[in-house]
Amino acid sequence: MFEKLPLKLQYMLPSNFSIAEILRYDAVIALLASFVTCLLLVCTKKWHGAFSMDSSTGVQKVHTSPTPRIGGIAIAIGVFAGFAASSHGIAAAEKRAILSAILLAGMPAFIFGLLEDVTKKVSVRIRLLATMASGVLGWGITGISLTHVDFWGVDWLLSYTIISVIFTAFAVGGVANAINIIDGFNGLTGGTALIMLAAFGIIARQVGDIPLAFTCLIIAGAVAGFFFVNWPTGKIFLGDGGAYFLGFTLAWISVLLPERNASISPWTSLLVCSYPITEVAFSIFRRKFLRDGQQATQPDAVHLHTLANKRWAKRIFPNASKTARNGLTSPFLWCYALLPCISAIYFRHSTSGTLLALVACVVLYLLMYRKLAFFRWFPQRKP
Template identity: 30%
Template sequence: MPTELDGIPLRLLGFVLGLGVCWALLPVLIRLSPRLGLVDRPNSRKVHQQLIPAIGGLTIGLALLAVSVLYTPMQVLAGQQPVLILASLVLMVTGVIDDRLNLPALVRLCIQLGCALAVTHYGIRLTSLHGLFGIQTLPLLVQYGLTMLILTGMANAFNLIDGIDGLAGSLALLNTLVLSGLAWFLHQPGWLALLCPLAGALLAFLKFNWRPARLFMGDGGSVVLGFLMVSIGMALMEGAYGQANAYAPQALCLITACCMLPVIDALRVFGSRMMRGNSPFAADRNHMHHWLLKHRFAHSEITLRLLSVHSLVVILSPVALYFLSISTVFIGQIGVTIGYTALIQLSHSFLQSYRLVKKLESN
């Protein structure tokens, strides 16, 4: 529990600076994006019908970097933060190049694994499961392997859920605010100094990304955000654990809750593709948001529905931990998310059957 307010006015300044810098950069980069070739082109998998600038992630990254360098004291940005910032920059540049040139999946994966290894080597790694399924401290080799799997998995899962206006940005903003509260609670000013400008930049991005979207996040944003959020979450959790803090299990619960929706959706889609004999990386229109689009929900309605179930899992998880074991809460997180996914799928199947019956009746 913090003994001081960790400079709340200073953190609010960081939020405002992140908001202002990103807001100022966005119109400029929107105009430049066609000349840079950073546009998302419509195709059979996309829901938009015209060229849309895909520079949201680049703008968020530039704003965060500028604010971090100019506003955050160097003694606060120390230790693991510079390594994570550098790894995030590498992923952002890779994502921007991929948006421009469509890099092979293996190349992207190798770069992501390299960034995950660097971050893991410099201390941002899962050293304990804090009693989850009875597991405490992990062997060093397992720490490296599990951390790299989680980092690359969440980066790609968050990229996959970035399919409609406002969804990825809204989930990222909520997760960033949750992590900011956790960083304040655990008295981690270094991570708070990164999270506050990030929250401001995400809010500015959402102003331009809400339906009808004037820009998209692009791989240079969604991959980085997934990687960054879970890295900071691990660092906060391990910081609490290193201080023999009793709140490490609560931190783990919050972090798994923040990851649950994109990860469950990605695993379900991968499984569905493989069951049909396709590559798990073969793109399709089988995500939760695609189902809801087929139900003729607006983009904003879909975003609010998915954000609601995500918020429910995030809010209830730490509360439930006071009454249930961490393993039970984790299984409950999975159950609620899968249950909501199944409900969407059943309603989608029912709608298809209803339309077929109506079509047969009309003939």
């Protein structure tokens, strides 16, 4: 059926692809386990709400009523259920090894994030260190760390194990925190994560890394189970535990893809993750240098997604309720997240191609931000 598609689109899709591949038993189990867990958490919120609810007051709050913010529990259970339901045959052993490493290594990020969800007393620094610890633990379990970025001097440094592990820990911590920072509207993080997992899965499938491709599928199933309860009405939130665990998972797949497949440029993984990374990098720059007296880690309400809600969703859907506009904001950002992911699939073997696409996506982000914040695409010339 794919022979009738344009050649460029055929190049982006896995060869011999069958729709049955995405309806695998273990992925469906992961979805159902996550979905049912979310429903149970929502239905029992009167019992655990005293410590699990996210208040509707605060500088970054856009929801209208207290909501459970422990959806990360559902995603973790979904991934575990998918792992448990996977075949125990020799052919599936590698996939199970990847999933078990993700579940074990992701625990520091998940636990410290969940502690913040229920206590509101875990500092940003501690949570960052926890996500970095997950990266180190991932290396300890698998022996895998980033060993090349296609720059000679840096690659030489990464040939030393200690430097490679430290670099990997910082990269994992950065992506995990980037996922957390875009967790602002119903469906935004879940939808973006599904797009990123689809890109990683397609690339892995295209280069023949079936274990990693099916790993992405199982994790996507767990995320989808949460997504169906979170979007569009926001019955449950991801929370820090879910954001950090999901962020670690995406970061670790970013590490595995080029390390397991030499033909894939390591910049491909960065391109797939570029939307949340650009968001966190620009937020730090904006707070540090453009807003006097504000700490880089201090929350504010001028992220790209917040501005999209105020400028685009409010204008296009003027009669929608605040809750409806909350959910209707996310599709604008999903469209942007698709651009680097599609580019990564197309340029997966090319360092120069992925770098050019990365620059283009960052420039587009900055232009959109300027348009939303200052109502113009480009700076005005000084007279």
